[in-house]
Amino acid sequence: MKTQTITFNVFRFNAETDYLPYYKNYELEVGQDDLVLDILNRIKWEQDGTFSYRRSCRHGICGSCAIKVNDKPVLSCKVNVLELVEQFGTELTIDPQDKSRAIKDMVIDKKNFWEKYDAVKPYLIADVEEHPDKENIVSKDEAEQLLEADYCIQCGSCVYACSALGVNEDYLGPAAFAKAYRFNADVRDEAKIERLEIVDELGSGVWDCVKCNECAEACPKEVNPIEKITKLHNQLFAENVAAKNVASKHAVGFKHSMEKHGLLDEGELVRYSEGNLGVMKHIPEAITMFRKGKIVLPWNMPKSKNLDEVKKLIKSSSTVEEYKGSK
Amino acid sequence: MSNLKYALFTGCTARESTPELMSSTLAVAKKLGIELVLLDEATCCGASHLQDFDEFLSIVMNARNICYAEKHGLDMVTICNTCQLNTAEAKEKLDNDPELKARVNEKLAEVGLEYKGTSAVRHFQYALIEDYGLDAIAKKVETPLSNYNVAPFYGCHNIRPSHLHKDANMGENPYNPTSLDRLIEALEGKSIQYEDKNSCCGFHVELQAPKTANRLSGSALLGAKDADADMMVTPCPLCQIRMDVQQHNISKEVGRETHLPVLHLPQLIGLALGIDQKQLGLKHHVTEFKAK
Structure with a gap:
């Protein structure tokens, strides 16, 4: 069988004995069927028995062997090494999901993952009769409303790839939101409003998603967490839970602008979102931008051609009522 | 290279x-002989926010x-990553869901x-790289960018998901994108390697979470600066405006002066093609760019 020599730069750290982490190189012959987990096993079994990593099912379902290769989140037991070589070349860097949370080599402390997960009440909440007369059957269509959010294996790939979470530790993050959606979309569940109030919080909730799509890219089960974040936003408006604040008004403001100009009125969007008082803090930037010819004055605001058509279309295609705000 | 013609969806910022x-x-299009038909009928794409409502x-x-690009019988080009994402997402849904397409067409028929x-x-x-070609662009270079270290900043919505x-981005690897690097090299500039070239600038939460946005932008700007960049270049006007206009706030948040000019991709190409700086609009930058 044809093999290729690959250099693996492997993150090594033992929180009990090491002050700083370091990288150790291992050169291994890699065959076409080798998975990343095979490499981790060979390093431990053939090179250094102290090398530590989590693994269990070997079938892409337990979620324990998630790591990063050249910054790409991977489930070790699912990803072929030579496919990674094709993407990144013959030197591969093997890291834990979050280097700052490393306990020993690939093993990290996932406490923050579970705390965020717990915060959205990730379980079915319903009054269930002790002796029901009939089965509580969920139809196929109702089950499909979950949009496969129930495929999540809690591997943490999305959470440790999330841009917002990297700089805001309060943010609940993609896995928790995908799970909140999973139960909010479940016809048997009765805690939808309660969860929506949790995810509506500024600073920790869905409004702090930066829309980078790292979670969609990272998920090995194609849960597409950012799609669920959008759905939670939709539920916040549909259930009238969204507090009227800069974030919710920002989303609504796009519709107002498009109704009026087709294009976005950038200045008015900021004013509408922030309110007349809140907008004051943007005045220094506005002055600078004005001086640099970056602000279009209201009477010069460009409009889309065929604006009547745009107005008609927005009127007939709107599916959400004008938002008044819950608080 | 001849006969390249596209329908240009400018988006709002442009x-x-x-x-x-x-x-x-x-x-740049004129200089390269590429015909762009402006879609003046187009509206805002919703910028990934309207869909939340x-x-x-x-x-x-x-x-x-x-529809307006189709009416011209032309492929559409975008000049904003978020326009690209929103348009491509809508297109993917419509092309793969006949029921949705029928519902949408019912409205459009009105x-x-x-x-x-x-x-x-x-x-x-x-479109430039794939259809016009890097070699052909390199042949048009009049003032090589050999004096410049350029930090490419790809912007999320061209590379993820x-x-x-x-099919639209030549299979770019989101964890190791290279097209902008190659384009910079074709213009004879030096492309700078730094960790955040494929990271997020935080634009979409600028109003509700300025701290998040400033930390993300700051990390990218400082990373580029520490790698000895003279400037950053990005294909996304949202990344550009955030990192050009907000540098005073970004510097405050990260505790270091970030001062680094951020150019739009066509401005960088234009400099190399010898296009007059006035046409490139360099006077509109808040963090000033000075040619070497």
Whole structure:
């Protein structure tokens, strides 16, 4: 069988004995069927028995062997090494999901993952009769409303790839939101409003998603967490839970602008979102931008051609009522 | 290279806060002999926010924009990553969900339009690289950028999610994108390697979470600066405006002066092609760019 020599730069750290982490190189012959987990096993079994990593099912379902290769989140037991070589070349860097949370080599402390997960009440909440007369059957269509959010294996790939979470530790993050959606979309569940109030919080909730799509890219089960974040936003408006604040008004403001100009009125969007008082803090930037010819004055605001058509279309295609705000 | 012709969806920023993107795009296209038909009928794409309020409306409005490219019988090019993402997302949904397409077309029919799915949607960056070609661009270079260290900043919405973009972005690896690097090298500049070239600038939470946005932008700007960049270049006007205009706030948040000019991609190309700086609109930058 044809093999290729690959250099693996492997993150090594033992929180009990090491002050700083370091990288150790291992050169291994890699065959076409080798998975990343095979490499981790060979390093431990053939090179250094102290090398530590989590693994269990070997079938892409337990979620324990998630790591990063050249910054790409991977489930070790699912990803072929030579496919990674094709993407990144013959030197591969093997890291834990979050280097700052490393306990020993690939093993990290996932406490923050579970705390965020717990915060959205990730379980079915319903009054269930002790002796029901009939089965509580969920139809196929109702089950499909979950949009496969129930495929999540809690591997943490999305959470440790999330841009917002990297700089805001309060943010609940993609896995928790995908799970909140999973139960909010479940016809048997009765805690939808309660969860929506949790995810509506500024600073920790869905409004702090930066829309980078790292979670969609990272998920090995194609849960597409950012799609669920959008759905939670939709539920916040549909259930009238969204507090009227800069974030919710920002989303609504796009519709107002498009109704009026087709294009976005950038200045008015900021004013509408922030309110007349809140907008004051943007005045220094506005002055600078004005001086640099970056602000279009209201009477010069460009409009889309065929604006009547745009107005008609927005009127007939709107599916959400004008938002008044819950608080 | 001849006969390249596209329908240009400018998005909103190019017509408002980044007029330099509009003028430099048109100047570069003209210099390369690429014909761009402006889609003046197009509306805002919803910028990934309208869908949070009304998803169906967002799809209808993006479908309408594409209709106008189809009417011209042309493929659409975008000059904003977020326009690219929103348009491509709507297109993917419409092309793979006949029921949705029928519902959307029912609405469009009320204004005499029909979405067919005949126009491809690509960012101008990739149309240039794929159709015009890096070698052909290199041949047009009049003032090589050999004095400049340029930090490419790819912008999220051209590279993620990769399954959506793969046909439009030449299969760019979101964890190791290289097209901008190669383009910079074709212009004879030096492309700078730094960790955050494929990271997020935080634009979309600038109002509600300025701290998040400033930390993300700050990390990218400082990373580029520490790698000895003279400037940053990006295909996305949202990344550009955030990192050009907000540097005083970003510096405050990260505790270090970030001062680094951020150019739009067509401005960088234009500099190398010898296009007059006035046409490239460099005077519109808040963090000033000075030619070496």
